[in-house]
Amino acid sequence: MCPDFLNDFGVSSYVGFLDTLIDKAQDVKELRDKQILHNFLGSDEEVAKLFNKIGTDIVSNPTIYRDVKSKIQRRYDNKLMTSIAQFNHQHFRSPWSALAFLAAIIALAATVAQAIYTILGHYK
Known part of the structure; x- marks a missing residue:
């Protein structure tokens, strides 16, 4: 996250995107069941707390996952x-x-x- 380094904030955007998906331990369980997320920390509650903590004040690129978010929203609105x-x-x-x-x-x-x-x- 160096200010003089040109990057697209890919990692921080992914972490921010996961933070929007994860609020509680049940969300982590669903992502693990779909094999989107692998938990090596211990409990799902710990993973949820981790993402909720590191997801605050993160610099991300809002356009990277725009298509994915819109597809999720369309599926939810159906x-x-x-x-x-x-x-x-x-x-x-x-x-x-x-x-x-x-x-x-x-x-x-x-x-x-x-x-x-x-x-x-x-x-x-």
């Missing part, structure tokens, strides 16, 4: 995608709930098919 994500988060927290939902759909489809074949068989 109400359908947000509703689907909230539905998945609320109802399918474990693979077993998704499997049970799939089994219920198959059972319902089989019941409807059985009723249709019974009605069609009655008229023949």
Whole structure:
């Protein structure tokens, strides 16, 4: 960060960008689950505190991650995608709930098919 050195503030901009994404330990966990961030510090809470601390008063280039930020904002503003994500988060927290939902759909489809074949068989 020397004032007489020409640079694009790439590292500090990346740290600032991560600071905008990370506020609490849950944010770190989500970034780790997506393999965007690797935690070698210990707890996710420590990583969140670190980024919140080093992200203040940082000199960055606001244009470097403009495209990424706009894509994130467009994804966030998409109400359908947000509703689907909230539905998945609320109802399918474990693979077993998704499997049970799939089994219920198959059972319902089989019941409807059985009723249709019974009605069609009655008229023949």
